[in-house]
Amino acid sequence: LAKTTQPISMDSYEGQEVNITCSHNNIATNDYITWYQQFPSQGPRFIIQGYKTKVTNEVASLFIPADRKSSTLSLPRVSLSDTAVYYCLVGDMKVTGGGNKLTFGTGTQLKVEL
Amino acid sequence: EAGVTQFPSHSVIEKGQTVTLRCDPISGHDNLYWYRRVMGKEIKFLLHFVKESKQDESGMPNNRFLAERTGGTYSTLKVQPAELEDSGVYFCASSLGTGDEQYFGPGTRLTVT
Numbered sequence: 001l002a003k004t005t006q007p008i009s010m011d012s013y014e015g016q017e018v019n020i021t022c023s024h025n026n027i028a029t030n031d032y033i034t035w036y037q038q039f040p041s042q043g044p045r046f047i048i049q050g051y052k053t054k055v056t057n058e059v060a061s062l063f064i065p066a067d068r069k070s071s072t073l074s075l076p077r078v079s080l081s082d083t084a085v086y087y088c089l090v091g092d093m094k095v096t097g098g099g100n101k102l103t104f105g106t107g108t109q110l111k112v113e114l
Numbered sequence: 115e116a117g118v119t120q121f122p123s124h125s126v127i128e129k130g131q132t133v134t135l136r137c138d139p140i141s142g143h144d145n146l147y148w149y150r151r152v153m154g155k156e157i158k159f160l161l162h163f164v165k166e167s168k169q170d171e172s173g174m175p176n177n178r179f180l181a182e183r184t185g186g187t188y189s190t191l192k193v194q195p196a197e198l199e200d201s202g203v204y205f206c207a208s209s210l211g212t213g214d215e216q217y218f219g220p221g222t223r224l225t226v227t
Contacts, residue, residue: 043118043205043218044157087157101147101159101170102207102216 004088009109018075020108022088025069033064033071036087038107044087048073075110083112116140118219120206126225132194135222139188139208145169146189147209147216148181152202163189164212196226 005023012018024033032051036044048055050062050071061074075082085107119138127133139146148160160179161171165186174181178197183189193200203223207216 042220043207045218046215049215101162101173102149102157103159104149104157106156 004090004105006086006088006105006108008106009111011111011113012078013113014079015077018078018082018110018112020073020075020086020088020110021070022073023070024088024090027068027090028092030092031068031090032092033062033068034089034091034102035060035062035073036089036102036104038085038087044104047086078110078112080112080114083110085109118206118208118217120204120219120222122222123220124223124225126227127196128227129198130195132192133196133224135191135193135204135206135224137189137191137206137208137219139206140210140217143208143210143217144186145209145212145214145216146183147207148189148191149173149205149207149218150202151205152199157205160191169212193224196224198226200224201226 032049034049035047037047038044048057048060048062050064052064055062063072087104087107089102118140121136125133144165146163149157151157159173161174161181162169163183166183180192201224203221205218205221207218209216
């Protein structure tokens with residue numbers, strides 16, 4: 001499984017765009033990049049997943065360069081409620097028939113202030 | 115639609131006692147996973163059920179842990195006997211198909227004293 005590296009913490013203010021970058025130099029050909037969000041006293045929650053280029057959904061965008069050795073989660077106009085831990089996961093998560101265990105790293109603690 | 119539920123939310127037991135955690139996945143989800151975070155470390159995979167069968171139990175730490183999913187619905191995770199290092203938060207997740215998005219429950223906080 002590819003190891004991921006992301007900043008331990010980030011601070012931002014309401015209304016700003018936040019970009020969290022994750023490094024995954026050893027990503028394999030079949031690996032997808034997935035981001036999860038976790039609030040205190042809750043389980044992780046899926047945000048977005050991508051394989052290459054750019055993926056956008058209603059809450060975030062995921063930018064993946066051509067070499068796929070890093071990825072950037074972009075949160076537009078954050079609010080106080082976006083304060084959470086964000087995890088970058090890399091793995092072969094589209095296979096069937098095998099264990100699809102998720103491998104969490106330390107995550108990035110995002111703190112949004114007024 | 116109800117999400118993944120876990121019971122109890124918090125359990126405090128003494129070293130050497132037995133505790134059973136329960137997870138009710140989202141209805142219709144064949145895949146059920148157990149994870150845990152101990153002592154402030156990273157969330158670690160424990161095992162994966164597909165219906166009532168254990169698909170992958172490579173993350174189970176030792177034979178003091180026993181997971182079951184009789185009937186392929188809810189699952190239980192029993193720790194017997196509990197040790198101090200078992201303290202942490204135990205998460206359950208479920209997905210419709212293997213490889214699909216996993217939905218996590220709120221977790222059970224286990225404290226072994």
